[in-house]
Amino acid sequence: MKRFFQILTVALLGAGLVACESMKLGEAGLSKAPETSGATLDTLFASIKDADKVLAQAYYYLPYGLVTAFDTKMGSDFLEAITDHYVSNKHSDGDGPNNLYYTGALNANLTSGTGGETYRFGSEQDYTVIRYAWLFLENADRIPGADPALLAQKKAEAKMCMAIAYAHMLRYVGGVPILDHAVQTDEEMKYPRNTFAETVDFIVNLCDEAAPDLPWNVPATEDGRMTRAGALGLKLRILCFAASPTFNSDKPWRSDANAYTCYTNYSETRWQRAKDAADQFMRELLSNGYYALVQAQPDGTTGLISPRAYRLAYRKGYFDRGTTETLISIRKSNSGSYHDSHIKIQADYGSGATLDWVNKFPWADGTPFPEDFPWTDKASWPEHPFFKPDPNGTLKVGNATFTETRDPRLYENICVPGDIWRDGTVGRAYDNHANHQDGCPGFLQMKYVLQQNTDRVNPPHWCMMRLPEVLLNAAEAYNEADGGPSDKAYTWVNAVRQRVGLPGLPEGLSKEEFREALLLERELEFGFEEFRWFDMVRWGLTDAFTKPLHGLTSYGDKQREATVFTFEEKEAYPPRKWYTDWDTKWYLAPIPAVEINKGYGMTQNPGW
Secondary structure (H helix, E strand, O other): OOOOOOOOOOOOOOOOOOHHEEEEOOOOOOOOOOOOOEEEEHHOOOOOOHHHHHHHHHHOOOOOOOOOOOHHHHOOOOOHHOOEEEEHHHOOOOOOHHHOOHHHHHOOOOOOOOOOOOOOOOOHHHHHHHHHHHHHHHHHHHOOOHHHHHHHHHHHHHHHHHHHHHHHHHHHHHOOOOOOOOOOOOOOOOOOOOOHHHHHHHHHHHHHHHHOOOOOOOOOHHHHOOOOOHHHHHHHHHHHHOOOOOOOOOOOOOOOOOOOOOOOOOOHHHHHHHHHHHHHHHHHHHOOOOOOOOOOOOOOOOOOOOOOHHHHHHHHHHHOOOOOOOOEEOOOOOOOOOOOHHHHHHHOOOOOOOOOOOOOOOOOOOOOOOOOOOOOOOOOOOOOOOOOOOOOOOOEEOOOOEEEOOHHHHHHHEEOOEEEOOOOEEEOOOOOOOOOOOOOOOOOOOOOOOOOOOOOOOOOEEEEEEHHHHHHHHHHOOOOOOOOOHHHHHHHHHHHHHHHOOOOOOOOHHHHHHHHHHHHHHHHHHHOOHHHHHHHHOOHHHHHHHOOOOOEEEEEOOOOOOOOEEEEEEEOOOOHHHHHOHHHHHHOOOOOOOHOOOOOOOOEEEEE
């Protein structure tokens, strides 16, 4: 996609401003390219069709969670790599996990070209989204003959794009400068930082303003546009994030935490506010229907649902466009090869998932997998840890067939030894595989990489929000607001579990036990979807940051297409400074000193 600019569409003072009357646009993500030169506000807003090309630019610059050429977040590595789920062994010059996070070298004085941070305020695309959204909102009324209802919908879409951009910044850096107009070149460049509370309220208000004018869901021809369901889902996400103990506590998350980075006090009404948002979404869902979890289909002969069918239903929910599970879908390209960079990272380096995460996936019947599983003593295994021989199994390696023994989501998130991976062959997770990469902790990323080349031919997207998140957020809000789980909270969590064939949670859990079960369910459901980092932050999960991580050494009976393995637990490499020198300053990203020195009003985050 061609880049464009004769107008400010980057963060605040990150580039010079020129008059918006001479805007030059390139290709857009949701429509054909607008005029390539000589466009004025009159021509850009000459019709709904023309104006939609401006709105499409706000859509295009929305945050995207997969590794592509769109940005250089973490030096083209995964956010999961700084959680307890994954370790990176990329070790390239711009690699963020190894160079900045594992070593503790991240600071506010890095040069603008570093690119290895999770978020670099002032160099990201969020204010680009906001600038285009305001440009549309301020000029949409000049469109001649526009249908009022359609125009209201387009304005609501612009507000939702803006809400997503501010929500993205909030989760990484806290409160940020809130712009209430499209910045012009001749205005005074003063944009003071807004507080955490003000930023939360601004996002929620944008969602509330947008929701009434958005359709609950859209037809296939409009797939990818904002919906009322997405607006209410985002509202609930942000209210749960803000009500969580890191930001909603009488004890600051760091001694120098301030109103820009948290509420500075505790209020139970913040959880009640999240619960009310959950109720609002559920009322709309009951009234309007449409959204539902993608369900596994039974075998036409036996009438039974296989582990493979559960796995593929789960895959369809996060990977496919246009399902009843998708609430917010972000697109950059219709090319099936757009995610090749994401696949290449996992294919070229000894990176991978941790045993600590793998051990959290239960057996297929829901029984917890033992943390002290006797990996080296095969005779005492209660069951094979990954695959058991089965003449009716759907996993085929050579002439042998196997059935999965664990939660189906394990295999869709993580390539375990013996599974098919990437190109239809057994993955190189085990140590004596002909293409094994040094440093690999014994598991690979499966999510988005998938098993066969043909699995990735459909147009890609980043499913920023899907229905399981709303269900688990609603259950969380109810549990925290009511002092324990209700029948509704159980129903929502159990729906997510039952979709993959797991039984419901045990009855009678306390508030703390239910919370722990919820956080675990999020780990199992949302791997590589950029959830774990923010859950570690908002709940202050110190152990997840500081506990040394583990891998699994495995040897197969063949260098390729192995089916029999021996295992031994090991320490995951490389270690992290956080193990011995943890500081909660890592909860929020540092603000680059160059941004603060510009003097428009941004301030530094605690500890940096």
